[in-house]
Amino acid sequence: MTVGELSVVVHRDAEVLAAAAAARLMVRIVDAQNARGRASIVLTGGGVGIGTLKALNASPARHAIDWAALDIWWGDERFVAPGDPERNELQANEALLDHVPVDPARVHRMPADTGGSPESAAEQYADELAKAARPGADLPRFDVLMLGVGPEGHVASIFPESPAAYDEGLVTAVRNCPKPPPTRVSLTFGTITSADEVWLLAAGEGKAEAVGLALAGAGRVQIPAAGARGGVRTLWLLDEAAAVNVPAELRLRRS
Numbered sequence: 001m002t003v004g005e006l007s008v009v010v011h012r013d014a015e016v017l018a019a020a021a022a023a024r025l026m027v028r029i030v031d032a033q034n035a036r037g038r039a040s041i042v043l044t045g046g047g048v049g050i051g052t053l054k055a056l057n058a059s060p061a062r063h064a065i066d067w068a069a070l071d072i073w074w075g076d077e078r079f080v081a082p083g084d085p086e087r088n089e090l091q092a093n094e095a096l097l098d099h100v101p102v103d104p105a106r107v108h109r110m111p112a113d114t115g116g117s118p119e120s121a122a123e124q125y126a127d128e129l130a131k132a133a134r135p136g137a138d139l140p141r142f143d144v145l146m147l148g149v150g151p152e153g154h155v156a157s158i159f160p161e162s163p164a165a166y167d168e169g170l171v172t173a174v175r176n177c178p179k180p181p182p183t184r185v186s187l188t189f190g191t192i193t194s195a196d197e198v199w200l201l202a203a204g205e206g207k208a209e210a211v212g213l214a215l216a217g218a219g220r221v222q223i224p225a226a227g228a229r230g231g232v233r234t235l236w237l238l239d240e241a242a243a244v245n246v247p248a249e250l251r252l253r254r255s
């Protein structure tokens with residue numbers, strides 16, 4: 001695994017953070033599409049993750065994106081019935097995807113609970129990833145993979161000290177998750193770290209301890225956010241409250 005540079009950007013509050021992350025995401029997608037004719041992103045659930053999609057939808061600059069040339073994946077999903085408001089995909093639809101001309105064949109949703117097991121859902125998603133893989137690789141290229149950060153340091157649905165933190169496959173089934181709903185599907189560390197850029201989004205004082213520990217060098221089993229690194233770049237996008245424990249020398253700039 002190649003580990004790229006690490007940067008921390010701190011914004012005034014959650015609203016500015018979501019707007020700035022949306023602006024950054026637009027530029028990253030447009031640049032990738034200009035360079036390769038396509039782009040690929042991985043979405044997250046959570047407050048800032050969905051706020052970022054809402055901000056993107058509210059921006060006139062969203063028309064700069066060629067939505068039909070964008071592959072959209074998810075970092076994790078709640079294994080509940082289709083249409084359950086807990087589904088990350090449903091929240092992403094409402095925030096953005098229902099309002100832009102995406103190619104449905106390129107929107108790669110994780111399976112919902114329709115009577116099967118989360119293990120078979122994880123296998124199905126791994127197959128979908130493999131089908132879109134770059135030549136000679138197990139996985140497609142991800143230009144940007146976004147992750148929320150839980151107050152205990154979880155990313156995607158990899159929780160501290162959980163079996164998912166040790167899974168060496170591409171996608172894992174999560175049972176007995178400490179945060180409801182208890183059954184989920186998640187990308188593993190191996191898949192997350194294959195992304196060019198990993199962006200960790202966190203706002204609020206409730207995230208400050210986990211953010212501080214992750215940036216202070218905690219192990220990824222104890223604080224999964226510490227193990228979320230991009231091959232080219234790892235970018236922490238925080239608000240002031242979440243950043244109180246970030247060493248001053250790690251902060252790129254304030255805005």
Ligand SMILES: O=C1O[C@H](COP(=O)(O)O)[C@@H](O)[C@H](O)[C@H]1O
Nearest residue numbers: 044045046047048147148149150
């Ligand atoms: O359960 C989840 O939580 C995280 C973080 O959510 P937040 O509201 O505390 O920011 C999210 O990133 C993840 O995708 C989701 O399934």
